[in-house]
Amino acid sequence: MSSPRILVVDDEADLRELLEITLVKMGLDVDSASTVREARALLGQHAYALVLTDMRLPDGTGLELVREVAGMGRGTPIAVITAYGSAENAVIALKAGAFDYVSKPVVLDDLRTMVRSALRLSEKPAAGAAQEAGEGDGGDSRLLGRSQAMQALRAQIGRLARSQAPIAINGESGSGKELAAREIHARSARAGKPFVAVNCGAIPEQLMEAEFFGYRKGAFTGATDERDGFFQAANGGTLMLDEVADLPLAMQVKLLRAIQERRVRKIGATAEEAVDVRIISATHKDLGKLVETGQFRQDLFYRLNVIELTLPPLRERLDDLPLLADAILARLAGPGGARLGPGVLEALRGYAFPGNVRELENVLERALAFANDGVIEVGDLSLKGARLADTGAAAPPRDAVPAEAAQPSAPASAPVPAQAPVQTMVQAPAQVPADVLPALGAGALPSNLPDYLSQVERDIILRALQQTQFNRTQAATLLGISVRQLRYQMQKLDIHAPEP
Numbered sequence: 038m039s040s041p042r043i044l045v046v047d048d049e050a051d052l053r054e055l056l057e058i059t060l061v062k063m064g065l066d067v068d069s070a071s072t073v074r075e076a077r078a079l080l081g082q083h084a085y086a087l088v089l090t091d092m093r094l095p096d097g098t099g100l101e102l103v104r105e106v107a108g109m110g111r112g113t114p115i116a117v118i119t120a121y122g123s124a125e126n127a128v129i130a131l132k133a134g135a136f137d138y139v140s141k142p143v144v145l146d147d148l149r150t151m152v153r154s155a156l157r158l159s160e161k162p163a164a165g166a167a168q169e170a171g172e173g174d175g176g177d178s179r180l181l182g183r184s185q186a187m188q189a190l191r192a193q194i195g196r197l198a199r200s201q202a203p204i205a206i207n208g209e210s211g212s213g214k215e216l217a218a219r220e221i222h223a224r225s226a227r228a229g230k231p232f233v234a235v236n237c238g239a240i241p242e243q244l245m246e247a248e249f250f251g252y253r254k255g256a257f258t259g260a261t262d263e264r265d266g267f268f269q270a271a272n273g274g275t276l277m278l279d280e281v282a283d284l285p286l287a288m289q290v291k292l293l294r295a296i297q298e299r300r301v302r303k304i305g306a307t308a309e310e311a312v313d314v315r316i317i318s319a320t321h322k323d324l325g326k327l328v329e330t331g332q333f334r335q336d337l338f339y340r341l342n343v344i345e346l347t348l349p350p351l352r353e354r355l356d357d358l359p360l361l362a363d364a365i366l367a368r369l370a371g372p373g374g375a376r377l378g379p380g381v382l383e384a385l386r387g388y389a390f391p392g393n394v395r396e397l398e399n400v401l402e403r404a405l406a407f408a409n410d411g412v413i414e415v416g417d418l419s420l421k422g423a424r425l426a427d428t429g430a431a432a433p434p435r436d437a438v439p440a441e442a443a444q445p446s447a448p449a450s451a452p453v454p455a456q457a458p459v460q461t462m463v464q465a466p467a468q469v470p471a472d473v474l475p476a477l478g479a480g481a482l483p484s485n486l487p488d489y490l491s492q493v494e495r496d497i498i499l500r501a502l503q504q505t506q507f508n509r510t511q512a513a514t515l516l517g518i519s520v521r522q523l524r525y526q527m528q529k530l531d532i533h534a535p536e537p
């Protein structure tokens with residue numbers, strides 16, 4: 038079997054030679070060109086596993102080649118070599134369809150890492166043909182839906198999975214942003230490496246640097262061991278920055294640097310270490326507006342927002358309701374274990390679903406608890422109570438809802454501990470007891486005050502979350518605390534939702 042073939046396009050003889058030697062040592066076949074014209078001729082003759090081009094060429098630009106290679110539709114990855122400090126060029130190239138970039142002076146280790154990623158990609162079959170064509174209900178995708186919007190989304194995900202460019206996912210709460218990020222990762226060349234999802238709003242500001250970049254033993258009081266941060270945990274894979282709008286400004290600067298340099302420094306360390314992570318950010322807020330008001334740094338926004346992916350709200354794809362409802366019921370009750378009775382679909386169609394698919398999951402889960410023989414009737418739905426706009430009436434009457442039915446299935450994603458490289462931390466929340474305060478006889482004292490208070494706090498927070506369908510902003514308002522405080526308490530008290 039012949040070795041993968043790489044095309045190097047650079048007019049600087051020294052650099053070209055260095056690249057050639059490095060690639061040949063990796064066991065690859067290399068063709069070289071020093072102009073756009075030569076490159077075009079070679080591209081017409083061979084299929085390449087990777088094209089690596091300088092940005093400035095005597096008869097044109099690397100960007101032209103990026104556009105041409107992307108336009109060929111063969112899925113050939115093309116990476117650009119950008120001048121030192123020209124982050125802007127890298128972003129422009131990524132937006133134009135470049136697979137990745139390396140900056141000058143070229144660090145050979147970074148180059149090898151990038152080349153290996155590209156080679157893994159060419160080993161992968163081009164993303165599921167049916168999904169690329171936008172057909173079907175999702176096939177093996179977990180992002181279900183036959184609507185045009187979902188088909189287009191899956192096709193876009195298939196394309197994005199073949200690049201290393203940062204992606205910014207927008208969409209309302211519960212619309213599937215994390216699911217989309219996981220799918221991009223799963224369909225990418227990074228699939229065998231960790232996917233780490235971090236809820237930026239859940240980490241106390243003073244711990245952020247340690248959580249993201251790790252620390253050395255003795256770096257501060259309590260640093261009894263060396264620890265990796267999220268970047269190291271996600272090395273080789275994907276780092277999802279969820280609720281990215283909640284990053285404090287000081288952290289935004291540090292993050293920008295890490296993303297740009299692809300290097301991080303642990304607290305207390307003298308040297309930086311290279312990290313190879315693909316960044317996917319997500320928010321339900323309008324980051325552009327936050328940039329205007331000075332709450333989000335423009336340079337970081339520019340760096341994260343290279344490619345945008347927008348999740349459609351459920352109310353704009355109500356045709357997907359039957360499919361989603363079937364899948365959710367099958368998950369809750371087993372295949373054929375539950376179904377919707379007459380008129381239920383129509384009732385669901387009339388609802389706005391401000392909490393999107395997560396709210397649909399919650400509505401069906403609750404309804405199923407009332408259903409006879411697994412058949413959900415209109416009366417079981419409690420849609421009025423599920424209306425997010427109406428916080429006061431958010432929860433169905435307590436006496437009507439068995440606690441087990443009220444369990445939220447919202448993944449209030451908490452930060453992943455640095456030592457756990459994969460997955461958002463999720464686990465089933467405890468039920469809310471009928472009485473908020475754990476029973477204590479008159480005059481009795483708790484045997485352990487901190488535990489007792491933690492339990493009270495946990496119960497109250499869970500109750501607020503359930504009343505608001507796990508909408509953290511509304512729950513925080515109900516409790517008179519900030520969303521950041523709520524998230525922190527949720528993390529501290531281990532309040533998470535079960536993974537779907």
Ligand SMILES: Nc1ncnc2c1ncn2[C@@H]1O[C@H](COP(=O)(O)OP(=O)(O)OP(=O)(O)O)[C@@H](O)[C@H]1O
Nearest residue numbers: 179180181209210211212213214215216394395537
């Ligand atoms: N298209 C879909 N098909 C199947 N399940 C979906 C789809 N979209 C979302 N879900 C489910 O809805 C729930 C919420 O999805 P997810 O956590 O990805 O949303 P999110 O937009 O990241 O939410 P948040 O803004 O609150 O972080 C999950 O249980 C997920 O599996």
